Amino acid sequence: MSIRLIDVHKAFGPKQVLKGFSLEIREGQTLSIIGGSGVGKSVALKHVIRLLEPDQGEIWVDGRNVATLSREELYELRREVGYVFQFAALFDSMTVHDNVGMGLKRIPGWTRGRISERVEECLHLVDLDGYGERFPAELSGGQRKRAGLARAIATAPKYLLYDEPTTGLDPVTSAVINELIMRMRRELEVTGVVITHDMESAFRISDRIAMLHDGRIRFEGTPDQLRETQDPVVRGFIEGRPDLLEVAP
Amino acid sequence: MRVSLLRPVEAVGGAVLSSVATVGRAGYLAVGAVRALRKGSIWGPHLLAQMAKIGVDSVPIAIFIALFTGVVLALQASYTFTGAVPLYFVGTLVGKTMVLELGPVLTGLALSGRVGANIAAEIGTMRVTEQVDALETLAYDPNAYLVVPRVLAGALMFPIVVLLADAVGVLAGWLTSMYLLDMSSQTFLKGLRLFFQPWDVWFSVIKSVSFGLTVTSVGCFFGFSTSGGAEGVGKSTTRSVVVSSMIILVLDAFWAATLLK
Amino acid sequence: MSKGRELLVGFVIIIAVAVGVGGTLWLKGAHWGRALVPLEILVPNVAELTPGDAVVFRGVRIGRVSSIEVEPDGQAVRVSVNLEKTVKLPEDAGAVLAPESMFGDWQAEIVSRSHYPEYDFYAVPRSASSGGVRVVGGYTLPELTRLTASAEEISTNLENLTNRLEMAFSQKTAQNLSQAIDNIEAISREIRDLVNQESSVARNVTANADTALTQIEEASRVARRSFERVDSVLREAQLDSIVTNVRLATGSIRQVSGVVSGSSEQIQSTLTRADSVFARLDRITAQLESGKGSLGILLSDSTFAVRAEGVLAQLDLLLRDLRENPRRYVRLSIF
Numbered sequence: 071m072s073i074r075l076i077d078v079h080k081a082f083g084p085k086q087v088l089k090g091f092s093l094e095i096r097e098g099q100t101l102s103i104i105g106g107s108g109v110g111k112s113v114a115l116k117h118v119i120r121l122l123e124p125d126q127g128e129i130w131v132d133g134r135n136v137a138t139l140s141r142e143e144l145y146e147l148r149r150e151v152g153y154v155f156q157f158a159a160l161f162d163s164m165t166v167h168d169n170v171g172m173g174l175k176r177i178p179g180w181t182r183g184r185i186s187e188r189v190e191e192c193l194h195l196v197d198l199d200g201y202g203e204r205f206p207a208e209l210s211g212g213q214r215k216r217a218g219l220a221r222a223i224a225t226a227p228k229y230l231l232y233d234e235p236t237t238g239l240d241p242v243t244s245a246v247i248n249e250l251i252m253r254m255r256r257e258l259e260v261t262g263v264v265i266t267h268d269m270e271s272a273f274r275i276s277d278r279i280a281m282l283h284d285g286r287i288r289f290e291g292t293p294d295q296l297r298e299t300q301d302p303v304v305r306g307f308i309e310g311r312p313d314l315l316e317v318a319p
Numbered sequence: 320m321r322v323s324l325l326r327p328v329e330a331v332g333g334a335v336l337s338s339v340a341t342v343g344r345a346g347y348l349a350v351g352a353v354r355a356l357r358k359g360s361i362w363g364p365h366l367l368a369q370m371a372k373i374g375v376d377s378v379p380i381a382i383f384i385a386l387f388t389g390v391v392l393a394l395q396a397s398y399t400f401t402g403a404v405p406l407y408f409v410g411t412l413v414g415k416t417m418v419l420e421l422g423p424v425l426t427g428l429a430l431s432g433r434v435g436a437n438i439a440a441e442i443g444t445m446r447v448t449e450q451v452d453a454l455e456t457l458a459y460d461p462n463a464y465l466v467v468p469r470v471l472a473g474a475l476m477f478p479i480v481v482l483l484a485d486a487v488g489v490l491a492g493w494l495t496s497m498y499l500l501d502m503s504s505q506t507f508l509k510g511l512r513l514f515f516q517p518w519d520v521w522f523s524v525i526k527s528v529s530f531g532l533t534v535t536s537v538g539c540f541f542g543f544s545t546s547g548g549a550e551g552v553g554k555s556t557t558r559s560v561v562v563s564s565m566i567i568l569v570l571d572a573f574w575a576a577t578l579l580k
Numbered sequence: 581m582s583k584g585r586e587l588l589v590g591f592v593i594i595i596a597v598a599v600g601v602g603g604t605l606w607l608k609g610a611h612w613g614r615a616l617v618p619l620e621i622l623v624p625n626v627a628e629l630t631p632g633d634a635v636v637f638r639g640v641r642i643g644r645v646s647s648i649e650v651e652p653d654g655q656a657v658r659v660s661v662n663l664e665k666t667v668k669l670p671e672d673a674g675a676v677l678a679p680e681s682m683f684g685d686w687q688a689e690i691v692s693r694s695h696y697p698e699y700d701f702y703a704v705p706r707s708a709s710s711g712g713v714r715v716v717g718g719y720t721l722p723e724l725t726r727l728t729a730s731a732e733e734i735s736t737n738l739e740n741l742t743n744r745l746e747m748a749f750s751q752k753t754a755q756n757l758s759q760a761i762d763n764i765e766a767i768s769r770e771i772r773d774l775v776n777q778e779s780s781v782a783r784n785v786t787a788n789a790d791t792a793l794t795q796i797e798e799a800s801r802v803a804r805r806s807f808e809r810v811d812s813v814l815r816e817a818q819l820d821s822i823v824t825n826v827r828l829a830t831g832s833i834r835q836v837s838g839v840v841s842g843s844s845e846q847i848q849s850t851l852t853r854a855d856s857v858f859a860r861l862d863r864i865t866a867q868l869e870s871g872k873g874s875l876g877i878l879l880s881d882s883t884f885a886v887r888a889e890g891v892l893a894q895l896d897l898l899l900r901d902l903r904e905n906p907r908r909y910v911r912l913s914i915f
Contacts, residue, residue, distance in 0.1 A: 116452070119455075119456060121452050121455055121456070141460075145458035148455070148456050148457070148458055152456070153452075153456045155449045155452065155453055157448055157449065159448055159452065160450075160453075161450055162450075172459075173456075173457035173458060176457065176458045176459065221457075222456075367585075367589060368585070371585045371589045374589065374592065374593075375585075375588050375592045378592060414607075479596040480596070482597070482599055482600040483595070483596045483599060485600075486600075489603075511607065512607055512608075514685075515607045515608065516632070517604045517608055520600055520604050
């Protein structure tokens with residue numbers, strides 16, 4: 071059981087973002103995708119749940135070809151693959167409680183009481199007990215990300231896709247989020263895909279790390295392999311040396 | 320040299336392609352919205368809230384506009400008719416103009432600012448903050464969740480607002496005639512009734528339904544097309560108001576040409 | 581969504597619908613709970629009567645026109661009206677369709693036909709009534725535009741008539757002609773007076789009436805000219821000469837048979853005279869038969885004369901109505 075992206079191409083107008091992106095995410099692991107800003111990490115991730123459709127290439131989730139799914143099958147898939155948005159993407163007009171319960175309302179058989187129970191459970195998991203009645207505008211950045219995470223896990227997904235979970239947070243809050251990502255894996259046995267350019271975070275939470283460069287995967291391996299690689303592009307990125315990135319073939 | 324000669328041709332081609340693309344995306348949205356009509360469980364709970372927001376909350380501004388339009392119509396009519404034409408034509412002019420034209424069009428234009436801009440900004444913000452994507456991940460069709468309740472509410476509530484505006488405008492003209500122009504109530508009513516047709520009211524309603532559909536769906540379209548953060552939201556909002564105002568005026572002429580024979 | 585908002589939405593919708601429906605009915609003058617009495621009017625032409633126009637009896641509005649439809653056979657128009665008041669209408673009721681005011685809206689007035697013998701009410705066929713609804717015949721008053729059109733038609737006819745009359749003419753035709761011309765002049769005067777009256781009321785009374793006036797004056801001038809020509813024809817006694825010629829010819833034929841036994845010289849000259857007379861007579865009869873000559877046309881085209889007389893009668897009628905209801909005929913063209 072895995073998520074596989076095979077030779078995915080995607081362009082926005084004249085701008086070719088993905089040029090043959092292939093990656094496999096095996097169940098039970100946490101994989102981080104690193105890479106510079108704007109190289110298309112989020113774009114790649116959004117293909118997994120068909121928020122974007124590839125110009126070319128295939129995406130398979132647990133043996134299902136995502137492109138051929140009907141609307142209902144797609145919704146089913148999306149319940150299994152939670153997506154944590156970069157800025158949480160909470161609905162401004164609803165309380166945190168309603169935000170988290172939103173996805174559950176669409177599942178037949180979920181009564182108001184059962185949804186409420188599940189929402190409390192999820193808020194507890196992200197340490198937001200008692201914040202249910204607040205509106206997103208009343209939360210801090212870190213709290214919002216946690217609320218977004220709670221919403222993503224409400225439907226008890228097998229996979230969780232994190233879009234830059236620690237971007238824009240102070241180091242302490244980042245550490246809290248990293249801790250949460252690990253807790254999700256530990257307690258919920260969720261397979262995680264984390265997009266980040268925060269190397270500290272990547273080394274801390276990942277079983278494997280892949281680097282996206284120029285529309286393709288440049289490197290894939292364990293954190294230890296990453297530390298030892300001699301690829302100048304990868305080295306340039308993790309050491310923060312633009313000179314290495316520029317001379318690379 | 321060759322390149323600079325071809326540039327205007329290129330520009331024409333580019334403009335045509337991009338407008339075709341825009342029409343295509345609008346059509347895609349329309350088809351999506353029509354399909355989403357089936358998903359009553361998603362849009363149903365939001366319809367009433369949108370009717371309140373789009374319709375009821377627009378009543379004060381519509382009434383304000385109609386009030387002054389009615390007053391001005393009466394005063395200008397009496398100024399124009401002095402001497403040559405009997406004064407009861409003030410009633411005819413106020414009634415006909417208000418119901419056939421100014422009630423629906425002025426309300427439509429005002430609401431393209433109030434309602435259309437609001438929708439474009441709201442959906443645009445949701446788009447750039449990925450809330451629209453979030454809806455998708457939570458198994459909500461954004462068309463059903465965002466577009467259908469707004470467009471339906473627009474189509475249902477615009478005629479309601481316009482009917483009230485028509486009535487207030489005529490009433491304002493009537494009161495103006497009585498208290499500022501020293502006409503008798505009967506004189507005004509005689510003129511008002513002289514050429515009145517129930518069809519006029521239907522015309523007003525048909526027009527305002529089309530304006531409601533236009534303003535809300537244009538707002539939704541530009542909201543969904545938003546990209547580029549806060550600046551993008553601003554652009555979409557402006558564009559939505561400009562485009563829906565233009566469509567309102569074109570539709571106005573279209574209805575006059577097709578329905579008033 | 582609080583209950584209060586829901587209430588507000590419902591409230592606003594109900595008010596707006598009530599205002600729309602109520603206002604429409606009120607402006608249209610609908611009556612609830614009052615029995616409406618249907619009545620139908622058959623007329624050849626409704627002019628500018630439209631549904632919603634008033635039905636008047638003795639000057640009081642008693643109902644409205646509800647629909648106007650051309651009869652299936654295309655011979656008349658059926659105007660359905662609803663009377664809101666129960667009134668006993670005269671036995672010989674008819675309807676006069678006429679302008680209600682100077683501003684173009686029309687009305688149907690229920691009248692007793694015996695009061696308007698000069699109006700040509702539509703004769704309602706027995707088969708026209710259906711479903712117990714009373715059907716009355718109607719008469720549509722002509723408008724000012726038709727008045728001027730009539731005057732124009734008459735003057736054109738007169739001109740044609742006089743052009744064709746070259747020789748043949750009778751005392752009666754001359755009388756008709758001079759009467760027609762007098763009529764036209766009278767109308768012209770009437771309208772001028774009327775326009776003058778109206779001018780004092782409303783300053784820019786309409787190019788419409790002015791044009792009509794000019795047209796009628798022109799027509800009258802043409803007619804006058806034609807008449808003068810006819811007059812001169814009569815004075816020169818050419819009519820007599822042709823009649824005399826025909827008589828002479830017939831006389832000559834009799835003479836020919838009488839003098840056959842006379843002297844050869846006499847016979848010769850008689851025959852020569854007879855020849856020329858015969859030739860002329862032949863020419864005239866040939867023209868008469870083929871309908872070509874002026875006299876022939878006049879004789880063969882009897883509808884021509886009938887039509888001219890009909891128009892004169894209509895003109896008379898209009899003139900009388902114009903005197904009685906001058907406001908009907910001067911229309912202000914504002915819209």
